[in-house]
Amino acid sequence: MKQIALDIGLSTGPTVANFFAGPNEAALKHLVLWIGDKSSASSRSPVPTYLWGPEGSGKTHLLKAAREGLREQGARIGWLGANDEPSEFDDSWAAVVLDDVHLFTAEQQHAAFNWFVNAQTHHKPVLAAGEFAPVELKLRDDLRTRLGWGHIFGLQLLSEPERRSVLRQAADARGVFLGDEVMDFMLNRFSRDLGSLMELLDLMDGYALQTQRAITIPLIKSMLENT
DSSP: OOOBOOOOOOTTOOOSTTOOOGGGHHHHHHHHHHHOOGGGGGGOOOSOEEEEOSTTSSHHHHHHHHHHHHHHTTOOEEEEOTTSOOOOOOTTOSEEEEOOGGGOOHHHHHHHHHHHHHHHHTTOOEEEEESSOGGGOOSOHHHHHHHTSSEEEEOOOOOHHHHHHHHHHHHHHHTOOOOHHHHHHHHHHBOOSHHHHHHHHHHHHHHHHHHTOOOOHHHHHHHHHHO
């Protein structure tokens, strides 16, 4: 069966609290300390952090969670993703965050290196993520080596039992029953990354409440036809 990729994010927004770590507990704990609180902002380590792993392993979730965590403290963040136009470095930024660095164009790499150098000069931390380990990144050498000299965490995909466990817990928290056949349908027909699955659960729950029906495979198909 062809998977249906849902190009949607978590409705509640990515946070460290709604990130199911599974085998990635070390990275999560590091990011919780990295975010800290307002009182720890001046002592945040300028040593860069790099997360790498396959698509769906939670890299962007953690980066966005870190960004939002700092914004809640009143901080401004420099963010550059693979689909973003580079801008000039702003020394009022509390940190620099670089997402999907393995996809950066030459222009984005130039900007990222500039941001990195300026962040080091101003003792601001850099948080970055890509699909490959630093040594395997096909980036300009000066950027690649800088991404590789700090804290490095390789993220792993959740196993299917772990994804099922997360979905079951999330459904129970909503007072929703997910039968095994519904769970099989979700995992076999839709994008398997946890963010998309959790958003799908949100949509299913809302549609079930709207139509006053239980969550079944026919309900999911009806929801897709009417949304």
